[in-house]
Amino acid sequence: MASERRTLLADSAIDVLADEGIRGLTHRAVDRKAAMPPGTTSAYFRTRAALLTALVTRLVQLDQAELHTTTEELPPLRTVEELVNGMALLTRRRLTGEGRRRSLARYACAVESVRDPELREILVPRENAGREAVRLFLAAHGVTDVENRTRTLLTCLDGLVFDRLVSGGDVPREALEGLVTAALR
Template identity: 35%
Template sequence: MVRTNPERRNALLDAAIEVLAREGARGLTFRAVDKEAAVPAGTASNYFANRDELMMQVGNRFYERLEPSPETMGKLTTGPRDRDTITELMNEIVERITSFRTGYLAQLELRLEATRRPELQQVLTERVRADIDFNVRNHLESELPGDADSVLLLYLAINWLILERLTLPGIFSEEQAATLVRMAVERAVPAR
């Protein structure tokens, strides 16, 4: 029987994120999740039918935890409509994601695992596509400079910068990362 306590379910998913980031997909077991969450053995198996379901739910939980704040979303409608605002928002994204290091590393593990699991690939594809569409829609509706292609170019550049910052942090300092974000915005978004 699958349990429905949402707080316990989220705690188990958060524990699974930590296990994935630390141990990789092979280390993601119900026993490891139970131990990480400090719950009795067998708890995770009461919430998730199998390991595949657990992985799919972890993919969604990562995005739930990275939702932008209302303040950040407000900048789309209240801030100046210029490249400086876009640069500020891109730096906020880099900071928000790099602050959740284990979540991003777990997501990378899931993406690698998705190359071998079609159902997981479908779930992650749908989730990432929804995230990209959300970003493009918000950018266009906010009337910031640039178009859908600008958003896609920034998405790709920022994601790789985040990957470098989290996996090889000695490559770019925070100052260099901020400079690279500014340069990416200047090159991807035409001046008005």
């Protein structure tokens, strides 16, 4: 029960952060969002730092699950078109619905992590099925510096998602094709 409540509070904190920004993230706001009595969030997460740590940890869990699901839905990435399709699916998920809310929260936490090494450590890109699929794709296409190119490609993809969160719209397919083409050079 306690772990379920912690998860509910962390999920509610993600929603508060997505809706109200970092300044709106308070214990009371999370209590309201979770429909819990006042003081519940502070009973589980005594400090703002503890609340942020729980929020970021949950965000990473949800992102990892999404990447695993996305990778399982796709065929093995053999062609540029298949990789671009996978990237397009991921960007759509990150820009709509719950994925959009998590993206907004993730970027707010990324800014906070500049001053908080604990948050930064949690947010460091993890090994996951999506990263491995890109790595294998690039290696199969003869890219020599696979680790660096994978990191660069995924960082650029992240930048496109951030741009579209701010400016609206979808990530253009041509932009995704351009990223893959550049990674293969």
